[in-house]
Structure formats: C-alpha cells, structure tokens
Amino acid sequence: MKTFYITTPIYFPSAKLHIGHSYTTVACDTIARYKRMRGFDVMFLTGTDEHGQKIETIAKEAGVTPKAYVDEIVAGIQELWKLMDISYDRFIRTTDDYHEESIQNIFAELYKRGEIYKSEYKGAYCKPCESFWTDSQLKDGKCPDCSRDVEQASEEAYFFRLSNYTDKILRLYEENPEFLQPQSRVNEMVNNFLKPGLDDLCVSRTSFTWGIPVSFDPGHVVYVWVDALSNYITALGYGNTRYGDFDKYWPADVHLMAKEIVRFHAIIWPAMLMALDLPLPKKVYGHGWLLFGGDKMSKSKGNVVDPVILCGRYGVDAVRYFLMREVPFGQDGNFTNEALINRINADLANDLGNLVSRSVTMALKYFEGGLPEERLAAPVDDELTGMAAELPAKIESLMDDLQLPSALIEIFKFISRTNKYIDETMPWALAKNESNRPRLASVIYNLLESIRIAGILLSPFMPQTAPKIFGQLGIGGESIRWESAGKFGVLPQNARVTRGDVMFPRIDLEKERKELEALGGPGKEAEDTLKAQAAAKPEGVVNLVDIAEFAKIELKVAQIIACEPAPKSDKLLKIQLDDGAGTRQVVSGIHEWYSPEDLNGRKIILVANLKPAKIRGVESNGMLLAADMPGNEARVIFVDDSVPAGAKVR
Ligand code: MSP
Numbered sequence: 001m002k003t004f005y006i007t008t009p010i011y012f013p014s015a016k017l018h019i020g021h022s023y024t025t026v027a028c029d030t031i032a033r034y035k036r037m038r039g040f041d042v043m044f045l046t047g048t049d050e051h052g053q054k055i056e057t058i059a060k061e062a063g064v065t066p067k068a069y070v071d072e073i074v075a076g077i078q079e080l081w082k083l084m085d086i087s088y089d090r091f092i093r094t095t096d097d098y099h100e101e102s103i104q105n106i107f108a109e110l111y112k113r114g115e116i117y118k119s120e121y122k123g124a125y126c127k128p129c130e131s132f133w134t135d136s137q138l139k140d141g142k143c144p145d146c147s148r149d150v151e152q153a154s155e156e157a158y159f160f161r162l163s164n165y166t167d168k169i170l171r172l173y174e175e176n177p178e179f180l181q182p183q184s185r186v187n188e189m190v191n192n193f194l195k196p197g198l199d200d201l202c203v204s205r206t207s208f209t210w211g212i213p214v215s216f217d218p219g220h221v222v223y224v225w226v227d228a229l230s231n232y233i234t235a236l237g238y239g240n241t242r243y244g245d246f247d248k249y250w251p252a253d254v255h256l257m258a259k260e261i262v263r264f265h266a267i268i269w270p271a272m273l274m275a276l277d278l279p280l281p282k283k284v285y286g287h288g289w290l291l292f293g294g295d296k297m298s299k300s301k302g303n304v305v306d307p308v309i310l311c312g313r314y315g316v317d318a319v320r321y322f323l324m325r326e327v328p329f330g331q332d333g334n335f336t337n338e339a340l341i342n343r344i345n346a347d348l349a350n351d352l353g354n355l356v357s358r359s360v361t362m363a364l365k366y367f368e369g370g371l372p373e374e375r376l377a378a379p380v381d382d383e384l385t386g387m388a389a390e391l392p393a394k395i396e397s398l399m400d401d402l403q404l405p406s407a408l409i410e411i412f413k414f415i416s417r418t419n420k421y422i423d424e425t426m427p428w429a430l431a432k433n434e435s436n437r438p439r440l441a442s443v444i445y446n447l448l449e450s451i452r453i454a455g456i457l458l459s460p461f462m463p464q465t466a467p468k469i470f471g472q473l474g475i476g477g478e479s480i481r482w483e484s485a486g487k488f489g490v491l492p493q494n495a496r497v498t499r500g501d502v503m504f505p506r507i508d509l510e511k512e513r514k515e516l517e518a519l520g521g522p523g524k525e526a527e528d529t530l531k532a533q534a535a536a537k538p539e540g541v542v543n544l545v546d547i548a549e550f551a552k553i554e555l556k557v558a559q560i561i562a563c564e565p566a567p568k569s570d571k572l573l574k575i576q577l578d579d580g581a582g583t584r585q586v587v588s589g590i591h592e593w594y595s596p597e598d599l600n601g602r603k604i605i606l607v608a609n610l611k612p613a614k615i616r617g618v619e620s621n622g623m624l625l626a627a628d629m630p631g632n633e634a635r636v637i638f639v640d641d642s643v644p645a646g647a648k649v650r
C-alpha cells in the first residue's frame with residue numbers, strides 16, 4: 001500500500017489556541033482524510049513543542065514545575081483537536097522520553113560528524129531576567145519582559161555549521177521546484193536569507209535548564225530548532241526504539257505550516273537532514289495567516305478568536321468549512337464573524353442544506369415506499385450528469401496540489417448546479433400528472449445521486465456532515481467510498497430516504513454578532529472598519545499600511561562613491577554612499593548581478609533609517625532598493641543623475 005506522511009508543526013503550549021492555530025491542523029486533517037479515502041496508508045503527525053526559557057519562566061511564576069505546567073496545557077490542546085475532529089495518527093510531545101533519547105543521539109551524531117562545534121554565543125542579555133534576546137525581540141532596545149536595559153553578554157554554546165549549506169539549499173530549490181511551495185516562499189527564502197548568506201546557528205544554551213541536556217556536556221541544553229524540527233523523524237522511531245516506522249514513512253510527503261516558520265523548515269531542517277545523510281521531505285508548504293483587522297492574531301494584541309466558542313455555536317463542520325473555504329491557500333485572509341456567518345448562511349444553510357432537505361422531502365412525498373424502477377431520461381439531465389462525471393478527477397487534482405479552497409469552490413459549483421436542476425425540472429409540476437411518474441422518478445434519482453457524490457467529495461472537509469447526508473440517503477459501504485464518486489448511478493435503484501434534522505440552521509447575522517461580541521469575540525465596529533478597508537484596497541495588495549506608518553520609513557537618494565566585494569562572500573558588496581549628509585556604508589546581496597564598476601558613481605534609493613546590522617560581520621547602515629525579477633534575479637532601482645544626493649523620496 002502506498003504511504004503518505006503529513007505533519008503539522010508542533011504547537012507551543014499556549015493556554016488557549018486561537019482559530020488561526022487550528023487553521024494548519026484542520027488543513028492537515030482534511031488532506032489526511034482525503035488521502036485515506038484514496039487508499040493511502042496515512043501517518044498524520046501533530047504534537048507539542050514544550051521546551052525553552054519562556055515555559056521555564058512562566059512555570060516558575062505559577063509556582064509549578066515546567067512539566068506540570070505543560071501537562072495541563074497539552075491536555076487542553078488534545079481536547080481541542082478532539083472537538084475539531086482532528087484524525088491524527090500520532091501525537092508527539094518533545095518531553096516524551098523517546099524523543100529526548102533521540103535528540104541526544106542526533107546532537108551527538110552531528111557533533112561526531114563535525115557539523116556542530118563549541119564556541120561562544122553573544123547577544124543582548126537581561127541580567128534580572130537571566131535571558132538572552134535577539135535584536136528583533138528587544139522592545140525599543142530594552143528587555144521585552146521587564147523593560148529594563150540589556151547588556152551585551154556571551155555564554156558558551158554549540159553551533160551548527162549552517163553557513164556551509166547556503167549553496168546546497170539554493171541548489172535544492174533549483175533542482176526541486178516541488179520542494180518549497182507556494183513559489184512566493186522560495187523568493188522570500190532566497191532573497192531574505194540565502195542571498196545574504198547563512199550564519200551558523202546556535203543550538204545549545206547554558207542560561208536555562210528546561211530542555212534536553214546535551215549528553216556529552218550536560219551543562220548545555222539543546223536549543224529550540226534541533227529539538228523541535230527533529231520531532232518529524234523521532235516520532236517515527238529515528239534514534240529510539242519506541243516506534244519502528246521510519247523506513248516506512250520517511251521522507252515526509254508534506255510538512256505544512258504557516259509562513260513565519262517556513263524559514264526553519266525550508267532552510268535549517270533540510271540542512272540538518274543533509275548533515276545526517278538522511279533523505280529530505282518531499283514538500284514544505286507555507287500557507288498564509290488568518291488575520292484579524294489586518295493583523296496576525298495574537299494574545300498580546302487581544303484579537304484572538306476562540307474556536308471552542310465557534311464550534312459550540314455553529315458546529316465543528318461549519319468552522320472547518322469556513323477555514324478551508326475563505327482564504328485562498330497560501331495567501332493571508334481575514335477572519336470576521338460576519339464572513340463566517342455569511343458563509344454558513346449562503347453556502348451551508350442555503351445551497352447544501354436546502355438541496356438535501358428539498359430533495360429528501362420530495363423523494364418522501366412523491367415516492368414514499370422507495371423509487372420505482374421505471375424511469376425516463378431527458379436531455380436536461382445531461383449537463384448535470386456530465387458535470388458529475390468530470391468532478392471527482394478535478395477535485396483529485398486540486399487536492400493533490402493542496403488547493404483546498406479551490407476544491408470546495410468546485411464542489412459547491414456542482415451543488416449550485418444541482419439546485420438549478422430542481423428549478424429546471426420542476427418536480428412539483430411533474431407530480432401533478434400521473435403519466436409523468438417515470439420522468440419524476442428519474443429527476444429525484446438524479447438529485448439524490450448528485451447529493452451522494454457531493455457528500456463523498458465533502459467527506460474530508462466535513463467529517464460530521466457527510467455521514468448525516470449518507471444517513472438521509474440511506475446508504476453506506478461501497479456507495480460512499482471515494483472511487484464510487486466517479487460513477488453516476490451507484491445509488492440503489494430503489495433508494496429509500498429518511499428525513500434528518502436541519503443540518504445548518506440559518507443564523508440571524510446582527511443578533512449573532514451582538515452575542516459574539518458579548519462573549520468577548522471581535523466587535524462589529526472593528527469588523528465594519530475592516531470591511532471598508534478591504535473595499536478600498538487595490539487588487540493584489542494583502543497588507544495595507546496607513547500613511548503614518550509609511551512615513552516612518554525614510555527613503556533618500558544616495559550616490560555610490562565606492563564599492564568592493566565583502567570579505568568571505570561571493571554574494572555581498574560593501575558599498576560606500578554619499579547620502580547628502582555624509583558618508584555611510586551598506587552591505588547589499590547584489591554581487592551576483594552587479595560588479596563594482598556597474599555601480600560606482602550611480603544614484604540609488606536608500607532606506608536611510610533601517611536599524612544598523614552586521615551582515616557576515618560587516619556593518620551595514622541602511623539598504624538600497626532593488627526590484628525582484630523572475631528567476632530570482634534582482635535589479636537595482638537607479639535614479640536620474642539630475643536628482644541630488646540627500647533628496648527625500650516619498
Ligand atoms: N513550535 C513552533 C513550531 C515548531 S515545528 C518544528 C510554532 N508553534 S506555534 O504554536 O506558534 O504555531 C503552530 C502553527 O500555527 C504554525 O503553523 C503557525 O504558523 C500556525 N499559526 C499560528 N497563528 C496563525 C494564524 N493567525 N494564521 C494561520 N496560522 C497560524 O511555531
């Protein structure tokens with residue numbers, strides 16, 4: 001049997017997961033269910049990422065051990081997945097003994113191979129909090145936890161030789177366009193991380209203890225990504241004896257995640273696997289974010305939406321449907337209660353719910369004891385049956401391509417077409433005349449059969465609704481299997497239906513919004529503002545900034561006065577600029593396309609107030625603007641010589 005291995009990221013133990021978190025897991029679950037229906041032996045893995053300084057600190061504040069703290073939260077996460085009907089096959093906790101054993105083995109192996117070495121970690125350190133922070137974590141240059149001053153400090157640490165892998169990862173993307181998707185993520189990785197060149201990665205710490213001890217140097221704990229990413233293989237039994245599925249399922253078919261952690265999965269993870277001489281995953285897919293008010297949902301912004309409340313009010317399948325339908329896969333999209341309720345009303349209550357209830361009602365009304373054998377086809381049937389015949393192959397190709405929203409769109413086109421068939425054939429008019437019974441039987445049969453097919457194709461998305469539909473049609477076994485969606489006429493000729501409860505009651509939008517707001521959900525005002533913004537947004541633009549935000553960025557014309565290759569890099573140029581007020585140095589990853597002679601004397605646009613950074617050890621004060629070109633190239637934006645250096649660009 002063919003295998004299929006799919007993973008979610010392992011979740012940080014956060015007291016309340018929000019609807020954005022459940023997005024990744026629902027998507028994985030949908031794909032896993034689809035693959036099982038297609039006959040694959042599926043391994044669907046999820047779990048929790050439980051180590052690190054943050055947990056250690058929170059647990060200390062709560063007066064419990066870190067393990068006791070995470071145990072309770074992990075139980076809550078597992079409850080949520082149960083509620084949302086997530087059919088994972090295995091759940092890994094990074095605190096599981098077998099995982100810890102594997103990580104120690106992996107770390108020691110990398111060290112033995114010379115891929116990990118001991119050195120010094122330098123960074124901003126907050127003494128009272130005993131914490132190191134990266135520049136991006138600092139808030140206004142101060143500790144993000146206690147707002148006190150930080151100081152530069154260092155500690156002994158192990159490093160992974162990630163810098164050796166820049167070219168190998170670039171080659172991986174070039175040779176395997178399937179590896180990282182959607183394509184926009186490749187551009188992000190190449191331009192933001194690979195072109196500037198990778199730095200070695202700190203993989204151990206001594207400043208906290210809540211982690212897996214390095215077996216040969218127990219003062220160190222393994223730091224973050226080696227521990228977290230390896231879960232995808234330790235959960236199969238790599239480096240431990242708990243499981244024996246590594247050969248069966250590895251390499252993974254899909255690692256699915258949201259875009260902010262693509263970098264770790266598409267750069268660090270393949271580099272680690274290369275270092276261990278292991279096969280690479282077949283695909284890393286970075287979907288977009290579910291936003292609220294144009295912002296990523298997060299507890300600190302107070303804009304989180306609770307999936308438990310939504311599932312309780314509308315049913316799990318309505319929430320799952322919304323998540324998979326609303327946002328084009330791979331892009332960002334906004335969550336609003338209004339959009340959710342409108343989708344439930346329009347697609348689920350109106351289109352799907354009405355189709356099922358009208359058809360079942362008519363079948364019962366006109367043929368109480370079951371459909372008669374005698375039938376009469378008509379040309380009007382052909383469009384419906386033709387569409388049904390083409391649909392499964394279309395859905396399969398979209399699902400195989402992870403285009404989940406597009407698959408739902410196609411299924412609902414078919415549902416709408418079936419509704420239209422009722423209007424075209426007008427069964428109530430046929431029923432008036434006894435001589436039309438064979439034709440009426442044919443119409444009702446075609447309706448029920450179309451519902452059966454839609455029900456099968458919806459099964460991976462809506463695991464509770466599909467059985468309800470099959471229950472009303474009175475079918476099971478072979479006739480609800482995926483393969484039978486491709487055949488029209490599988491429903492037993494004498495099908496007997498039964499009426500069921502209303503699957504998706506209509507919701508009163510305004511009343512519901514008020515109640516949700518009272519429960520702490522996003523308010524109407526915020527949603528209306530969002531709607532107005534979306535209406536004003538030019539097509540193709542995802543994130544809008546207001547003019548005040550844009551004004552924070554200082555753009556200036558500057559003239560290149562000297563330029564040379566940066567040391568130890570074939571991609572970087574060290575450029576001296578006259579910015580009108582003086583001279584400054586910037587480092588730019590454009591050497592592949594420009595030599596110093598191409599640039600000397602020319603005028604460019606400078607981002608003048610970018611925080612200084614060290615790129616490959618060379619100080620860079622700002623950035624010059626360049627345009628992304630097809631084929632991962634870049635073109636510097638040159639400015640007319642008549643514009644003086646220092647001129648403001650706005
Ligand atoms: N622990 C790391 C992953 C380690 S994997 C080796 C982590 N955990 S997380 O809990 O922060 O995120 C879990 C998943 O939820 C990720 O795919 C993350 O990107 C996703 N999302 C969290 N908020 C989200 C949205 N608002 N929208 C869509 N997905 C989001 O990162």
